[in-house]
Amino acid sequence: MDINFSPEAFTITHLHRCPNLVIKSDTPKGRGVFASAPIPAKTIIDVCPVLVLGLEENKEHIEKSSLYHYTYNWPIPISSPSPSSSSPSPSGPHSPKTETHQALILGLGSMFNHSTHSQNVVWERDIVRQIVTYRALRDIAEGEELCISYGSHLTFKDVDAPSVNVVDEDINQLNQIQLD
Numbered sequence: 001m002d003i004n005f006s007p008e009a010f011t012i013t014h015l016h017r018c019p020n021l022v023i024k025s026d027t028p029k030g031r032g033v034f035a036s037a038p039i040p041a042k043t044i045i046d047v048c049p050v051l052v053l054g055l056e057e058n059k060e061h062i063e064k065s066s067l068y069h070y071t072y073n074w075p076i077p078i079s080s081p082s083p084s085s086s087s088p089s090p091s092g093p094h095s096p097k098t099e100t101h102q103a104l105i106l107g108l109g110s111m112f113n114h115s116t117h118s119q120n121v122v123w124e125r126d127i128v129r130q131i132v133t134y135r136a137l138r139d140i141a142e143g144e145e146l147c148i149s150y151g152s153h154l155t156f157k158d159v160d161a162p163s164v165n166v167v168d169e170d171i172n173q174l175n176q177i178q179l180d
């Protein structure tokens, strides 16, 4: 049977993965992605498909499993309220409303560790295609770890963080992971 690969027949997402990468195990952050050769700024590191989770399955199953540490916020556009609704949107009348789901990022996306001060990889979500593209933020030297930012609410103790006395409030902040 012939399959029609013309652009009109499918939504095509072109994939790229930078070849200059290795995974190192047993680092202080667990496994991590490292450069096996220099990577110039703006290089596409990986294009990763995502698995968007339902709110219920995330709460009932994923949050209770080790997959919890591999999920990231994923905004889903929701339909706007009826024009007769009297309550204005807090972010303005024309802002699209979203519902925050969680998504499991496939490919290398789930292997990038967090760095607050040495982040060298940025990511971009494509909500419609359900893709995250990772790019080098600057030139990355051979041997350097490739790190993204998970944001400020971490679920673990950041091994890169300067050693200060952690107060209770800081510990409370370690209870949620999010990318933005």
Ligand SMILES: C[S@@+](CC[C@H](N)C(=O)[O-])C[C@H]1O[C@@H](n2cnc3c(N)ncnc32)[C@H](O)[C@@H]1O
Residues within 6 Å of the ligand: 028, 029, 030, 031, 032, 069, 070, 110, 111, 112, 113, 114, 115, 155, 156, 157, 158, 159, 160
């Ligand atoms: C998405 S996974 C990253 C891959 C993971 N290191 C592995 O071995 O599968 C997120 C987990 O990596 C670890 N991690 C990431 N960044 C870290 C950091 N800065 N300090 C300590 N642990 C980190 C934490 O255990 C976190 O829950």
